[in-house]
Amino acid sequence: MTxxxxLISRLPLSWLHATGGTLGLLAARLxxxxxxxxxxxLxxxxxRADAATLAEAARATGRMILEMPYFWCRRNPPGRMYGFAGxxxxxxxxxxxxxxxxxxLVPHLGCFEVLPQAFALKHPVTALYKPPHQPWLRAWILKMRTRHNLAMAPAEPRGVRMLLKALKRGEAVGILPDQVPPGGEGAWAPFFGRPAYTMTLVQRLQQHTGSPIAAIFAERLPRGAGFRGHMQVIEEPLPADPAAAAAVLNQAIEDLVAAAPTQYLWGYNRYKQPRGAEAPPAPAPLPN
Structure with missing residues (x-):
């Protein structure tokens, strides 16, 4: 696999985007x-999304997947790859x-693999990831994604402790806020008008540390030309109520998605009910 x-990472990013776009469209049409x-x-x-918008969203997913080898295997990507953060x-x-x-907060939007690498050029960052069940695959992912100033924390109690320690040292942590958490570790909150089970980890970390929150994504530019950075800063502390805090996070993600709607990972099962989670709230009745 390495x-x-x-081998894939040796190809120019423009080639990977073109190939990934074709494969992504094919997968969506199967x-x-x-x-x-x-x-x-979507x-x-x-x-109002039309067929062309749906097709572009499918292509974007394929491009996202083929970006992984590029950023996992290249230790020094071309300068323009990181210049987006300027x-x-x-x-x-x-x-x-x-x-x-x-x-x-790094949602499933644009190129999320480039963000921790770019940040680690200036400051240490610990990124949370969902570890696979196979020990060999977990070890391989850690090897491929770890960099100078970039540590990986598994989404389990040990990893949460790593995040908390990093924040208390004054460092940054990176979290995929729209990844569905296990039952009992989230709250239902609106996401594009539909209840989505949303992690409460971000709220708990902020309660312990008082850390500010920034939601960021790297918009993918055409033909492998690089990326454009976007950011939403959540200035006020999150509400004490977990569901209200989750709603604030989801709104921040919605605001970012509006900048590049086709680059969100719409095929992800965002609205599922994980095992052990309470049922989502019933929709409000329509007015008479």
Whole structure:
């Protein structure tokens, strides 16, 4: 697998985007739940989405997947890959200078693999990830994604402790806020008008540390030309109520998605009910 990833990573990013776009469109058009889910979720958020928009969203998913070998295997990508963060640094440096650490939310939007690498060029960051069940695969992912100033924390109690320690040291942590958590570790909150089980981890980390929160994504530019950075800073502390806090996070993600709607991972099963979670709230009755 390492050899395959290395071979793929040698190709120019523009080639990977072109190939990934074709494969992503093909996958979405094959019979099965993936294409159906992508269409349903995108039209849930943007009811006027036409066939061309749906096709571009499918292509974006393929590009996202083929970016993984590129950024996992290349230790020094071309400078333009990281230059996207330039406009964000004054605000990021301001938040880091407060000395309370920084919680960075990186949703399934644009190229999320480039973000921790770019941040680690200036500041240490610990990124949360969902470890696979196979020990060899977990070890391989750690080897591929760990960098200088970039540590990986598994989404389990040990990893949460790593995040908390990093924040208390005044460092940054990176979290995928729209990943469905296990039952009992989330709260139902609106996401594009539909209840989505949303992690409460971000709220708990902020309660313990007082860390500010920034939601960031790297918009993918055409033909492998690089990325454009976008950021939403959540200035106020999250509400004490877990569901209200989750709603604030989801709104921040919605605001980012609006900048590049086709680059969100619409095929992800965002609205599922994980085992052990209470049922989602019933929709409010329509007015008479």
């Amino acid at each position: 050899l395959l990833f290395w 019979p099965g739940r993936y294409g159906t889910r992508l269409t349903a979720h 039209r849930q958020a943007y009811p 406009p964000l640094w004054p605000e990021l440096d301001r938040l880091m200078a407060q000395g309370r650490g920084l919680i960075i």
